[in-house]
Amino acid sequence: MSRKSETLVFKVEGMSCNHCKASVENAVRALDGVTGARVFLEENKVEITYNPGGASKEELAKAIQNAGYRVTG
Numbered sequence: 001m002s003r004k005s006e007t008l009v010f011k012v013e014g015m016s017c018n019h020c021k022a023s024v025e026n027a028v029r030a031l032d033g034v035t036g037a038r039v040f041l042e043e044n045k046v047e048i049t050y051n052p053g054g055a056s057k058e059e060l061a062k063a064i065q066n067a068g069y070r071v072t073g
């Protein structure tokens with residue numbers, strides 16, 4: 001049985017170094033259904049792969065905000 005995962009990109013403000021990168025990636029990866037998270041510091045974005053049925057987009061965004069960063073798009 002194959003599970004189809006989806007990709008989502010958020011614009012995130014406030015990530016400036018590898019510590020920020022790790023904080024955001026770990027916060028997102030801790031959520032239900034997330035299969036991958038990768039921050040691109042230069043582009044102020046995070047790319048997330050997740051299985052629908054787990055955490056919602058809103059919950060993903062909230063996890064980033066709770067880690068101390070601002071989701072702008």
Ligand SMILES: [Cu+2]
Pocket residue numbers: 015016017018019020021
């Ligand atoms: Cu940092």
